Amino acid sequence: MTIRHHPSDETLAAYAAGTLDLGRRVVVASHLERCAACRRFVRGAEQVGGVMLEDLSPAPMSEHALARTLARIDREHSRQPAKPVANEPGLPACLKPYEMGRWRWVGPGVEMRPILLPESGNVRVFLLKAGPGTRLPQHTHEGSELTSILVGSFHHEGGDFFAGDFEEADGDVEHRPIVGTDMACICLVALEGQLKLSGFIGALLNPFVRL
Amino acid sequence: MSALRLASPTARNFRTLAPSLRPARARLTDAAMDGKPLATLDYSQMIVAVARQRDRAAFGALFDHFAPRIKAYLLRAGADEGLADELAQEALLAVWRKAETFDAARATAATWIFTIARNLRTDRFRKEWRDVPVGDDLPDAIDEAAAPDESLSEAERGERVRHALRQLPPEQIKVIELSFFEDQPHAEIAQTLGIPLGTVKSRIRIAMAKLRDLVGDLS
Ligand SMILES: [Zn+2]
Numbered sequence: 001m002t003i004r005h006h007p008s009d010e011t012l013a014a015y016a017a018g019t020l021d022l023g024r025r026v027v028v029a030s031h032l033e034r035c036a037a038c039r040r041f042v043r044g045a046e047q048v049g050g051v052m053l054e055d056l057s058p059a060p061m062s063e064h065a066l067a068r069t070l071a072r073i074d075r076e077h078s079r080q081p082a083k084p085v086a087n088e089p090g091l092p093a094c095l096k097p098y099e100m101g102r103w104r105w106v107g108p109g110v111e112m113r114p115i116l117l118p119e120s121g122n123v124r125v126f127l128l129k130a131g132p133g134t135r136l137p138q139h140t141h142e143g144s145e146l147t148s149i150l151v152g153s154f155h156h157e158g159g160d161f162f163a164g165d166f167e168e169a170d171g172d173v174e175h176r177p178i179v180g181t182d183m184a185c186i187c188l189v190a191l192e193g194q195l196k197l198s199g200f201i202g203a204l205l206n207p208f209v210r211l
Numbered sequence: 212m213s214a215l216r217l218a219s220p221t222a223r224n225f226r227t228l229a230p231s232l233r234p235a236r237a238r239l240t241d242a243a244m245d246g247k248p249l250a251t252l253d254y255s256q257m258i259v260a261v262a263r264q265r266d267r268a269a270f271g272a273l274f275d276h277f278a279p280r281i282k283a284y285l286l287r288a289g290a291d292e293g294l295a296d297e298l299a300q301e302a303l304l305a306v307w308r309k310a311e312t313f314d315a316a317r318a319t320a321a322t323w324i325f326t327i328a329r330n331l332r333t334d335r336f337r338k339e340w341r342d343v344p345v346g347d348d349l350p351d352a353i354d355e356a357a358a359p360d361e362s363l364s365e366a367e368r369g370e371r372v373r374h375a376l377r378q379l380p381p382e383q384i385k386v387i388e389l390s391f392f393e394d395q396p397h398a399e400i401a402q403t404l405g406i407p408l409g410t411v412k413s414r415i416r417i418a419m420a421k422l423r424d425l426v427g428d429l430s
Contacts, residue, residue: 009419017391018329020286025333030332047372049329050322052391059286066274069300070267073307107354166424 004176005037005165007146023123026115027190029094030148031166034161043081051102091127092150100127108133111141117187128187131149134179143192145169254320255313262310271319274303281328288332293350319369352425382409383421386414 007015007028008168014020016027032039101114117125120145127150130136136154147167154161156175161167169175179185260266263420282299290298305327311325363409389400401411 009423010415013390013419013422016329018332019390022333044372045325046329047319047322047369048376048387048422048425049391050325051278051320051376052388053284053325053328054321056280056287057284059283059295061278061299065296065300066271067277069274069303069307070270072300072304076308104265118257135382142329143362152303202266 003037003164003166005159005161005167006035006038007166009029009041009169011146012041016042016049018049021121021123022117023121023125023190024146025096026094026117026125028166029149029162029187030092030188033094035166036166036171038162039045078085090151092148093153095188103129106187107137110136123190123192125188125190128189130179130185132179132185133181134185136177138177143170145192146190148188150186151186152183153180154185155180155185216256235271255315258306258310258316258320258323261307262313270303270307273306273324276359277306277321277324279342281331283322284328284392285332289393298331299328302331305331322369372425379418383414383418386418387422390415390418 006012010030011020011024013031016024020028030040036053047083062200095115099116101116103111103113107111111129115125115127127160145168147161147169149161149163149165149167151163153163156165157201158169158175167206229330254273254276257269259274260269261380278299280300282295285295285298286292302324306324309327313320318326376387379387385404386400389403397411397415398408401408
């Protein structure tokens, strides 16, 4: 499957540089798992980061910093086993470390499931599942919205999006996506601020969408 | 010959490069003497020694070299002195714990350690970062999924990146640096550099295109 929609270079560079918050990071990571081209770019940007780290003038560490770190190594027992994962088959590996809330009904044919990140600031991350042929309510957002398509497809004025594709939208975009008719569509979404649904359905659903 | 070299962009950059990039130039010259980036290879071997023998001397050498650089990185990212120091220790602790996942064929020591420091920086946004095991919840799977299909060794690629960065005009390096280290909104970068916002945006676009060229050249 050819991936046609990728994160912007700036988003990928921010991922590599560590300036993305955890929420957006996870969503970009789900794209990287499937996209070798973006992985190459990120890998290259990480090399730039490595070179820049080497080239920084060192800031002297506090006294006994090494001794303290070695003492912590001594105190460590065997490593904590990884947390059990409430993961489902078919979900991206980048979600494995996180607990998820339950699926919630948010509208006809539409469900969402929050990803519980340790700290996500004002970015919320959730899975969005919409049945075949669903017309999602028209919406705008307060900030940016990153969407990684995991399963199925949707299309809107901005193009056709299939599994593996990535959509980056800012607050100005007002799209009305329609899910492909062949199967349900599952997306991983990082949303900054609140989703604002417009129209009658929107007014109905808004209270539910506030996670 | 020497007049020609002085007129080249590279030679010009030599005098005007951001201060933080200067020390590496000397190292590059050293490395270029025998054609091998020796330091890079050594640090890789130290990580392997930590992984296989739990070698404390090797760990100490890694600590002495990288902890102060990670601290500098975190200071530039906005951490205060105490937090930067503590997180730099935390990063080296993660180096100890994760050493067996290091693959010298896929990353230079500096790149690998950079990604650890970077993940810590992401964790910085958490209120209770101290309670969270460092970097353990971040998507390692990405790195595992990447095929080592490159013909160049990672050490060679690291040197190429270093070299290619040096070819960039200083104002582009400055923009890349700011976006890598300081997480400043564009408006703030504009203020810091005393240039219009539009110029920052176009420089970032150009810097990203350069980055893409650079990465393209490597693959
Ligand atoms: Zn991609």
